[in-house]
Amino acid sequence: MITRRKFLKNTIAGIAGLALPAAGAEIVSPRKLFAARNDTISGPNVRWAFLVDTYKCVGCGLCVKACKLENEVPYDANVTRTWVERYVLTKDGRIHADSPKGARDGFTTSKIDLGEGRFHDIKKEDIDKAFFVPKLCNQCENPPCVQVCPVGATYQTADGVVLVDRKWCIGCGYCIMACPYGVRFFHPVYHVAEKCTFCYHRITKGLKTACVQACPFGARMVGNIKDPNDPVSRIIRTERVSVLKDEYGTRPQVYYLGISREVI
Amino acid sequence: MYVHGEAWTIKELFVLPNEYIYWSIQIVMYPFMTGLVAGAFVLSSLYHVFGIKQLKEMARFALVFSFALLPVAMLPLQMHLQQPQRGIEVFMTPHFTSAIAAFGIVFSTYGAIVASEIWFVYRKHLVRTALALRNRANKRISEKIQSLIFNALTLGVYDISERALHQDEKAVKVLAGIGIPVACFLHGYAGFIFGSVKANALWMTPLMPVIFIMSAIVSGIALCMLTYIVVMEIRKFLAARKNAARLTHQTKEEIKGIEINVIKMTAKYLLFFLIFAISLELLDLIFRGYTAVKTWDILRSVIYGKDFTDIFILQYGVGNLLPFILFLLPGLTVRRTLIGVILVLFGVFMMRWNVVIGGQSFSLTFAGFMHYHLPIIPDSIETFKEGLFGALLVFATPFVLFWILNKVFPVFGIEESH
Numbered sequence: 001m002i003t004r005r006k007f008l009k010n011t012i013a014g015i016a017g018l019a020l021p022a023a024g025a026e027i028v029s030p031r032k033l034f035a036a037r038n039d040t041i042s043g044p045n046v047r048w049a050f051l052v053d054t055y056k057c058v059g060c061g062l063c064v065k066a067c068k069l070e071n072e073v074p075y076d077a078n079v080t081r082t083w084v085e086r087y088v089l090t091k092d093g094r095i096h097a098d099s100p101k102g103a104r105d106g107f108t109t110s111k112i113d114l115g116e117g118r119f120h121d122i123k124k125e126d127i128d129k130a131f132f133v134p135k136l137c138n139q140c141e142n143p144p145c146v147q148v149c150p151v152g153a154t155y156q157t158a159d160g161v162v163l164v165d166r167k168w169c170i171g172c173g174y175c176i177m178a179c180p181y182g183v184r185f186f187h188p189v190y191h192v193a194e195k196c197t198f199c200y201h202r203i204t205k206g207l208k209t210a211c212v213q214a215c216p217f218g219a220r221m222v223g224n225i226k227d228p229n230d231p232v233s234r235i236i237r238t239e240r241v242s243v244l245k246d247e248y249g250t251r252p253q254v255y256y257l258g259i260s261r262e263v264i
Numbered sequence: 265m266y267v268h269g270e271a272w273t274i275k276e277l278f279v280l281p282n283e284y285i286y287w288s289i290q291i292v293m294y295p296f297m298t299g300l301v302a303g304a305f306v307l308s309s310l311y312h313v314f315g316i317k318q319l320k321e322m323a324r325f326a327l328v329f330s331f332a333l334l335p336v337a338m339l340p341l342q343m344h345l346q347q348p349q350r351g352i353e354v355f356m357t358p359h360f361t362s363a364i365a366a367f368g369i370v371f372s373t374y375g376a377i378v379a380s381e382i383w384f385v386y387r388k389h390l391v392r393t394a395l396a397l398r399n400r401a402n403k404r405i406s407e408k409i410q411s412l413i414f415n416a417l418t419l420g421v422y423d424i425s426e427r428a429l430h431q432d433e434k435a436v437k438v439l440a441g442i443g444i445p446v447a448c449f450l451h452g453y454a455g456f457i458f459g460s461v462k463a464n465a466l467w468m469t470p471l472m473p474v475i476f477i478m479s480a481i482v483s484g485i486a487l488c489m490l491t492y493i494v495v496m497e498i499r500k501f502l503a504a505r506k507n508a509a510r511l512t513h514q515t516k517e518e519i520k521g522i523e524i525n526v527i528k529m530t531a532k533y534l535l536f537f538l539i540f541a542i543s544l545e546l547l548d549l550i551f552r553g554y555t556a557v558k559t560w561d562i563l564r565s566v567i568y569g570k571d572f573t574d575i576f577i578l579q580y581g582v583g584n585l586l587p588f589i590l591f592l593l594p595g596l597t598v599r600r601t602l603i604g605v606i607l608v609l610f611g612v613f614m615m616r617w618n619v620v621i622g623g624q625s626f627s628l629t630f631a632g633f634m635h636y637h638l639p640i641i642p643d644s645i646e647t648f649k650e651g652l653f654g655a656l657l658v659f660a661t662p663f664v665l666f667w668i669l670n671k672v673f674p675v676f677g678i679e680e681s682h
Contacts, residue, residue, distance in 0.1 A: 171346020
């Protein structure tokens with residue numbers, strides 16, 4: 001006959017016994033192990049940030065092309081980690097904007113893509129101003145995508161980059177819905193959430209991102225915002241920069257030079 | 265090489281390259297089905313907790329139906345996942361800053377409450393059937409299986425004395441009482457999943473959970489009424505047949521009398537909650553128009569332009585106003601109720617549609633639109649799961665489950681039920 005005292009005793013002992021291996025797992029936490037390694041650039045003194053100088057962008061799309069190849073996003077699939085938008089403001093006060101195929105092939109025609117195979121041709125003399133805006137993941141300081149992931153498959157690294165664990169993502173799409181910048185999509189091959197990682201595999205080894213490397217005009221720069229001598233960090237501190245959609249409280253870390261109020 | 269969403273999304277004007285309608289018909293079905301679960305349960309609780317005697321007949325029915333609907337609340341979620349085999353992770357490794365992560369806990373709590381309530385309600389019936397089957401000599405195989413099921417379901421408790429039954433009643437009352445907030449939470453938080461998405465101008469409102477709960481109760485009551493009418497018609501048909509008369513305990517006229525009374529009473533509650541639901545939805549709409557923040561321009565062109573038919577004609581007109589008039593006209597008949605509840609269900613479905621699809625019908629650029637084309641003939645697993653037939657499968661499942669459950673927990677013709 002089992003007594004109440006004995007039952008409680010055994011239960012407590014059982015729980016303690018089960019908890020021990022869990023405590024062991026904590027001791028060898030992979031995150032801490034990774035942080036202890038010193039062959040990668042990361043840790044408390046690094047916070048990756050991006051700078052886009054829109055004055056320099058000509059909309060050639062080489063960055064998009066390079067990104068797709070580097071990160072194995074199927075070349076012909078209509079999704080992309082980074083893209084370039086074209087804004088054309090006409091004298092009648094209207095804003096025309098497009099980004100056909102994410103500008104993978106550049107902007108080869110002056111016609112604005114209206115979708116559904118329709119185009120709108122704008123005469124040169126009607127244009128007030130026109131410019132290009134490259135976009136990519138903002139690696140937000142307060143990322144809504146990480147907040148809403150139901151299983152914790154998307155996470156922020158210590159150096160500020162938001163990544164997706166392809167082995168853990170369930171593909172619910174909540175992160176895609178939560179991103180105010182529309183940078184996320186489902187990978188056509190892996191069928192999990194996919195996004196720009198600032199080429200994390202490259203930057204942590206001291207390389208530039210694929211898009212930065214591919215840009216012939218220096219419109220894109222990546223750097224460490226915590227390093228006072230970093231060129232990106234210096235420009236962000238000393239010049240007049242802006243970010244996108246800061247009203248969402250996401251604290252985006254892609255900074256823009258020369259952005260116009262029409263850009264959203 | 266297909267991109268998820270490309271098969272059913274048509275883009276117009278300036279839409280970002282990665283934008284598609286990612287949440288399609290199954291995510292419309294999800295709040296619709298959860299709403300039915302919650303609504304059916306609240307209806308049954310009106311009798312158990314608040315002692316509204318006129319709903320007695322409906323209460324038992326609604327409870328079992330709510331249980332049949334329960335697994336189906338999860339089915340559409342599972343079907344829309346890109347990695348359905350990993351769906352269990354939501355239960356195993358919940359990430360609690362996410363609104364979806366609570367699903368596992370809320371869902372299992374609710375399931376446990378409904379299951380135990382049913383057990384208490386049907387305990388006497390289970391015990392009696394189990395004992396009768398056990399004592400029967402020369403059992404056939406089917407009877408042996410039946411005996412096994414019923415004996416297992418009694419959980420080894422065969423005490424059906426007055427005192428024990430009285431305690432059962434108490435337990436039912438407590439469970440139904442706890443169940444109401446849990447049912448509201450189950451569905452309110454489905455509303456929260458949408459309402460908390462700050463990136464979506466149409467979804468983001470604190471009213472969303474409340475609107476969802478109200479329309480959930482409306483749809484739950486409507487579905488219970490619909491199924492009730494159908495079942496009663498079948499019983500009337502059976503009662504009218506002489507040789508089957510022995511199987512049912514009542515005559516056709518008796519059934520008819522009960523039916524119209526129950527329906528009239530339930531219709532009153534339906535109207536009550538319908539008024540609440542519509543008021544909240546209109547409040548939301550008026551508030552958006554009046555405050556007219558930055559996003560109002562694009563919302564207005566969606567609400568009053570692109571989606572006008574879906575919202576004002578189908579949802580408010582056909583789905584709300586028309587049944588409202590049908591129920592309010594004097595001399596309510598069964599046939600009129602039947603049309604009314606079908607329209608109400610359609611209206612609630614359109615509301616879910618207009619929230620889920622409508623919320624994705626405009627771009628984050630606020631300068632472009634996306635149109636959803638429901639895949640009808642499936643040409644892949646993807647277009648089956650997220651197409652018309654996937655949705656119909658989800659809708660049909662609870663009726664099949666109800667039919668099976670009814671074999672063990674008969675909703676009619678047992679006088680010993682609580």
